[in-house]
Amino acid sequence: MSLELVGVKKSFDGVRAVDGVDLSVVKGELFVLLGPSGCGKTTLLRAIAGIYGIDSGSVVLNGRDLTRTPMHRRNMAMVFQSFALFPHLSAFDNVAFGLKSRRVGGDEIDKRVNEALALVRLEMLAARYPNQLSGGQQQRVALARALAVHPDLLLLDEPLSNLDARLRDEMRVEIRELQRRLGITTLLVTHDIGEAFAMSDRMAVMREGKIVQIGRGADIYHFPANRFVANFVGPINEFPLTKVEQVSGRVLGLAAGELKVWLPAETADHSVETEPRLILRPENLRVAVTEGSTDNSFMAEIEDVVFRGGATECRLRIGALKLFAILPSADAAALRAGDRVTVGWNAADGVVTGAR
Amino acid sequence: MLGSSFSADTSGSRARSALAIFVAPLVFLMAVGFVWPLIQAFVNSFHLNTSHGIDLEHWTINNYLRLADPLYLEILLRTLRISAAVTAITAVLAYPIALFIARLSPRAQSWMILAYVSPWLVNTVVKALGWTLLLRTNGVVNTLLLQLGIVDTPLRLLLTETGVVIALVPGHFMFALLPLWTAICALDPALSWAAGTLGATPSAVFWRIVLPLTLPALIAGLVINFIMNMTAFAIPMLLGGVRNMVVSMLAYQLDLISLDWPLGGALAVTLLAFTLALVWAGQRIAVLGIAGRAAKI
Amino acid sequence: MILAFNIVMLVVVLAPVVLVVWISFTPTASFVLPLSELSLRWYREALSYPGFVDAFFLSVEVAAIASLITVAATFLAAYGLVRYSPKAAPALMGFFTAPLLVPAVVFGIAMLQFVNRIGLYNRLLGLVLAHAVLVIPFAIRSLASTLRGVPEELEWAAMILGCSRIRMMLRVTLPLCARGLVTASLFCFLLSFSEVTTTIFMSGPSLQTLPVRIYNYMSDRIDPTVAAVSALVVFISLALVLALNMLGAFRRTGSRLYP
Numbered sequence: 001m002s003l004e005l006v007g008v009k010k011s012f013d014g015v016r017a018v019d020g021v022d023l024s025v026v027k028g029e030l031f032v033l034l035g036p037s038g039c040g041k042t043t044l045l046r047a048i049a050g051i052y053g054i055d056s057g058s059v060v061l062n063g064r065d066l067t068r069t070p071m072h073r074r075n076m077a078m079v080f081q082s083f084a085l086f087p088h089l090s091a092f093d094n095v096a097f098g099l100k101s102r103r104v105g106g107d108e109i110d111k112r113v114n115e116a117l118a119l120v121r122l123e124m125l126a127a128r129y130p131n132q133l134s135g136g137q138q139q140r141v142a143l144a145r146a147l148a149v150h151p152d153l154l155l156l157d158e159p160l161s162n163l164d165a166r167l168r169d170e171m172r173v174e175i176r177e178l179q180r181r182l183g184i185t186t187l188l189v190t191h192d193i194g195e196a197f198a199m200s201d202r203m204a205v206m207r208e209g210k211i212v213q214i215g216r217g218a219d220i221y222h223f224p225a226n227r228f229v230a231n232f233v234g235p236i237n238e239f240p241l242t243k244v245e246q247v248s249g250r251v252l253g254l255a256a257g258e259l260k261v262w263l264p265a266e267t268a269d270h271s272v273e274t275e276p277r278l279i280l281r282p283e284n285l286r287v288a289v290t291e292g293s294t295d296n297s298f299m300a301e302i303e304d305v306v307f308r309g310g311a312t313e314c315r316l317r318i319g320a321l322k323l324f325a326i327l328p329s330a331d332a333a334a335l336r337a338g339d340r341v342t343v344g345w346n347a348a349d350g351v352v353t354g355a356r
Numbered sequence: 357m358l359g360s361s362f363s364a365d366t367s368g369s370r371a372r373s374a375l376a377i378f379v380a381p382l383v384f385l386m387a388v389g390f391v392w393p394l395i396q397a398f399v400n401s402f403h404l405n406t407s408h409g410i411d412l413e414h415w416t417i418n419n420y421l422r423l424a425d426p427l428y429l430e431i432l433l434r435t436l437r438i439s440a441a442v443t444a445i446t447a448v449l450a451y452p453i454a455l456f457i458a459r460l461s462p463r464a465q466s467w468m469i470l471a472y473v474s475p476w477l478v479n480t481v482v483k484a485l486g487w488t489l490l491l492r493t494n495g496v497v498n499t500l501l502l503q504l505g506i507v508d509t510p511l512r513l514l515l516t517e518t519g520v521v522i523a524l525v526p527g528h529f530m531f532a533l534l535p536l537w538t539a540i541c542a543l544d545p546a547l548s549w550a551a552g553t554l555g556a557t558p559s560a561v562f563w564r565i566v567l568p569l570t571l572p573a574l575i576a577g578l579v580i581n582f583i584m585n586m587t588a589f590a591i592p593m594l595l596g597g598v599r600n601m602v603v604s605m606l607a608y609q610l611d612l613i614s615l616d617w618p619l620g621g622a623l624a625v626t627l628l629a630f631t632l633a634l635v636w637a638g639q640r641i642a643v644l645g646i647a648g649r650a651a652k653i
Numbered sequence: 654m655i656l657a658f659n660i661v662m663l664v665v666v667l668a669p670v671v672l673v674v675w676i677s678f679t680p681t682a683s684f685v686l687p688l689s690e691l692s693l694r695w696y697r698e699a700l701s702y703p704g705f706v707d708a709f710f711l712s713v714e715v716a717a718i719a720s721l722i723t724v725a726a727t728f729l730a731a732y733g734l735v736r737y738s739p740k741a742a743p744a745l746m747g748f749f750t751a752p753l754l755v756p757a758v759v760f761g762i763a764m765l766q767f768v769n770r771i772g773l774y775n776r777l778l779g780l781v782l783a784h785a786v787l788v789i790p791f792a793i794r795s796l797a798s799t800l801r802g803v804p805e806e807l808e809w810a811a812m813i814l815g816c817s818r819i820r821m822m823l824r825v826t827l828p829l830c831a832r833g834l835v836t837a838s839l840f841c842f843l844l845s846f847s848e849v850t851t852t853i854f855m856s857g858p859s860l861q862t863l864p865v866r867i868y869n870y871m872s873d874r875i876d877p878t879v880a881a882v883s884a885l886v887v888f889i890s891l892a893l894v895l896a897l898n899m900l901g902a903f904r905r906t907g908s909r910l911y912p
Contacts, residue, residue, distance in 0.1 A: 051549045071552045078553045084546035088568045098554030149554060362818035371737055378733025381726040389786035390752060393767035400766055456659045470903055471663060478670055478890045479847035479864040482883040486669020489676060489684060526666040587756030589850040594871055604758040617766050624762040631756055
């Protein structure tokens with residue numbers, strides 16, 4: 001079951017919540033919609049489910065145009081952030097609900113409900129009511145309820161936000177495994193970057209109702225389309241760039257008006273933005289007492305060393321320019337504030353984007 | 357020193373005396389103006405009325421036995437009939453109206469609710485006058501019916517039970533509407549969405565999700581509505597007249613005309629007991645709705 | 654279609670009141686809907702009828718005194734319950750809202766017998782007492798809610814700075830509750846002003862509040878004069894309702910109004 005969205009738009013009271021979204025989700029993949037709150041990802045999910053009608057555009061699932069189809073006939077299933085378990089029905093009856101709506105026969109219902117509950121390992125608690133279940137258990141019931149109807153598309157709206165941190169990690173893995181095993185095409189909405197990276201086959205970053213980048217997590221992380229995406233998916237160092245020019249086959253620029261830096265080769269390929277910036281991931285910076293072998297290398301003074309468990313954060317100054325690096329703690333063990341060190345990075349590790 | 361009772365510490369024994377001082381005036385007011393009169397009436401009902409006043413020497417349950425008089429029972433039956441009719445009509449009207457209001461914009465909602473509540477805040481005598489004018493032989497309703505050709509001769513609505521029922525429905529409607537509307541608004545919209553995405557048609561969503569979860573609130577409201585119907589006075593009196601006597605009018609007769617206070621008191625006590633029993637029963641039914649099933653485990 | 658049904662229901666609910674007001678402007682001596690000409694003739698009649706005028710002033714007097722007494726006593730009690738949160742708080746709240754469980758008729762009978770017994774029959778104090786008790790449930794909920802809206806930290810801050818609790822209540826709590834107090838008072842006033850059944854039963858012949866006076870008048874005859882005075886009652890009530898609405902008395906926490 002593949003999902004095609006073309007030009008989807010949805011406004012509320014004049015505010016464009018979803019502003020022209022094109023999207024393709026491949027059969028069997030777990031696709032994540034990632035973005036800050038208010039970016040329209042939840043609205044888009046609800047529009048796909050049919051909870052909201054869209055103002056323009058189309059929603060096509062496996063060749064069927066569902067744009068005008070009411071939500072109870074789309075054969076999708078959704079897990080809500082609040083779980084939305086029916087408080088007056090037992091876990092069993094909750095899971096059976098979609099099957100009853102589809103007029104499935106009594107024996108078949110029993111079979112499929114037990115199947116679904118077994119998938120989430122909750123067979124023992126079938127007779128309990130939602131208010132007698134823990135948060136994690138409720139979420140599993142919500143999942144079982146969605147899976148029991150064998151939907152063409154599974155929609156998950158921030159399914160892990162209401163769980164405590166430990167449970168979240170557990171459920172992340174469980175949901176991912178379940179999804180792989182069953183091969184259900186899945187769309188998941190989250191604002192948590194770690195969740196998005198851990199669970200997605202591909203993801204889309206959304207901002208103000210539009211998709212700004214689609215791709216695999218690693219690609220988005222290493223090759224962000226713009227400054228917003230770069231900053232959203234992980235911490236960055238950034239410097240304004242001027243005087244970008246070609247020098248004997250390589251690209252050179254002036255960072256923050258002070259540093260001559262070698263830039264990635266692609267920078268020359270597309271016209272440089274009006275206000276270019278150089279983006280550096282902290283883990284791509286090499287910090288050492290001795291001279292390094294990277295393309296760019298500068299003398300720096302350590303301002304602060306912050307131990308963070310497996311990794312250590314190093315705050316540095318090159319002249320008046322401030323930046324920070326993240327090193328494995330083993331490598332940073334000897335560094336102290338006030339030390340003079342070399343900080344460097346390879347040209348290919350830098351990213352040049354516009355101001356936004 | 358009194359002042360030290362009012363320290364910032366709101367627990368402990370000093371605080372208890374401070375609390376007592378704060379609560380005392382209202383408790384006194386309630387005791388004198390509420391508890392004592394009720395107890396008085398209760399006590400009075402166990403004595404006999406004589407031409408020289410209430411005979412406080414002898415105790416008797418005679419008054420209560422006299423209430424079983426067929427004449428009085430007929431009045432009771434009529435009152436029950438009218439109240440049940442009004443409550444039944446209210447029950448049918450409640451959901452369509454509450455659902456409609458709940459789907460309006462918040463501002464429109466508060467104006468609608470205000471519209472339904474405001475008649476209650478205008479006194480019922482004025483409403484009785486309005487209904488009298490509406491339901492008279494040459495009143496607005498009959499004029500409309502005649503003009504539209506729905507009837508040939510004007511309907512006699514005043515001084516009938518029907519007229520009383522018609523007037524009581526909108527008068528007491530808000531007692532059922534408000535709790536139902538509140539419950540509908542409190543429902544997590546995700547529940548309806550979940551049901552919808554799972555394949556339930558909008559109608560199924562109502563019958564299988566919205567109704568079961570909001571019915572307890574409606575039932576509680578209907579109980580109050582029924583009680584208000586049973587104990588209404590001005591409208592049945594002015595619109596139904598003495599030929600359609602209800603319990604409250606009987607009470608008027610006994611207490612202010614016959615001046616048989618023990619009997620009137622007995623009637624009052626019985627009415628109160630009935631009211632409390634209804635409220636209790638309504639609560640049990642409502643609570644049993646959801647919690648009862650969950651308590652199985 | 655559902656919309657039409659709802660509109661009809663709304664019309665039905667508002668019709669009696671609207672009709673009374675409309676008809677009060679009729680220029681003729683019979684109940685003809687004034688369609689072309691509006692007249693204040695019957696208002697003049699109503700205002701020159703001493704029975705109505707006296708009753709009006711009595712209603713205002715009773716409502717004002719009853720509201721004052723109740724709001725004062727209830728404010729103190731609510732303060733105690735909200736700040737001191739004793740284990741008995743729910744029970745006390747239940748006790749204070751008990752008048753809602755007693756039908757107006759029953760209470761009227763009980764008060765009738767009671768005020769006679771203690772010699773307050775046909776006396777203002779008896780009537781004020783009954784009205785004061787009737788509005789307590791509404792006052793206590795409203796004021797408890799108001800007080801919960803004043804964070805206790807503000808009071809602690811004041812007391813740390815040297816105020817005794819009493820002074821602090823006067824200088825901090827009371828001003829912060831001003832709006833809630835006005836709302837509660839207006840609401841109690843309105844309820845007392847509109848009170849009919851209990852008053853009919855227990856007030857004496859010379860203590861007729863306006864609704865009771867109208868009731869007695871109507872038992873005799875119905876003429877446009879009574880429509881006019883009723884319309885005046887409607888105007889006053891509506892003005893109070895609108896004032897209360899602006900003060901936010903009917904916000905979405907519907908349970909404030911309703912038992």
